[in-house]
Amino acid sequence: MDVPNATAVEQVLYEVRKTIVGQDGLLERLMVALLSRGHILVEGVPGLAKTLAVKALAAAIGGQFHRVQFTPDLVPADIVGTRVYHQPSGEFQVALGPVFTNLLLADEINRAPAKVQSALLETMQERQVTIGRETHRIPRPFLVMATQNPIESEGTYALPEAQVDRFMMKVLVGYPSPTEEFVIVERAILPEAVTQAVVDPERLVAMQAQVDDVYVDPSLIEYAVRLTNATRNPADVGLGDLTRYVTFGASPRASINLVLASRALAFIRGRDYVVPEDLHELAPDVLRHRLVLSYEALSDDVTADMVVARVLAAVNVPAPTPARNGNR
The missing domain is CATH 3.40.50.300 (P-loop containing nucleotide triphosphate hydrolases)
Incomplete structure (x- = not known):
């Protein structure tokens, strides 16, 4: 870097x-x-x-x-x-x-x-x-x-x-x-x-080009996909009670943008590799506007941020790997 x-x-x-x-x-x-x-x-x-x-x-x-x-x-x-x-x-x-x-x-x-x-x-x-x-x-x-x-x-x-x-x-x-x-x-x-x-x-x-070179471990890409998929199928991560609140979950564009944004956040914080905390921190901002909630969610005062918070708590965060510590 x-x-x-x-x-x-x-x-x-x-x-x-x-x-x-x-x-x-x-x-x-x-x-x-x-x-x-x-x-x-x-x-x-x-x-x-x-x-x-x-x-x-x-x-x-x-x-x-x-x-x-x-x-x-x-x-x-x-x-x-x-x-x-x-x-x-x-x-x-x-x-x-x-x-x-x-x-x-x-x-x-x-x-x-x-x-x-x-x-x-x-x-x-x-x-x-x-x-x-x-x-x-x-x-x-x-x-x-x-x-x-x-x-x-x-x-x-x-x-x-x-x-x-x-x-x-x-x-x-x-x-x-x-x-x-x-x-x-x-x-x-x-x-x-x-x-x-x-x-x-x-x-x-030129800095945008350098952000493109920030390393993302495959396990973190998988983590981003699991987070996005959990908004579509909450029951898959043990959140079956959320199914009636979510009409449509986040699209694949959410997974892409979560990874892209995490690379930029890592760059801002002086790293040439992404850590799980980058994705975890950005997930609410990337996911909240992509959820389409049901009328039942509106009547029960359930917000998109509440759903995202439950998903983040339910999906396991990947363990650190040597590659993520810079030893690629």
């Missing part, structure tokens, strides 16, 4: 924390998604610095940042771009949309119609946009952080399960502690801190 790169991640997080207080979990997950080429869905009430977190991260990596406020009157062209007639030349010219950036904040994604959501999610998956007959590549690195407000559902368009599945992780953001909130208010009345770029996009792309 190239130690300076691991140090660079710490420097990026340190720089962002000059602006953001008390959102360490969100910031780490953002770096995990960025290094593993994933995208992240964030659920939290307004005023928790979600926008500021992405903006500060973009500044720290020397990248571009765009924010789109999703509304019911939005159309796909507002996201990906369109062709505009240029009268002096008599030709159509391409006007690229806000997705052509490094970090995109899709604020309140569930307030836009399904057609707009699909346009964004297709761009996330393909990392390119076709306008007219021309195909345009999205800049690298590219991360989408979409937000949802859990308080009000009036005037929203719920994301279909197939689209939600395309997000690598769903992170829940809560209120800060009183001490953290004191620091937030204290900083708010002082001149705004300027976030310095400590890496550049090219360096980050």
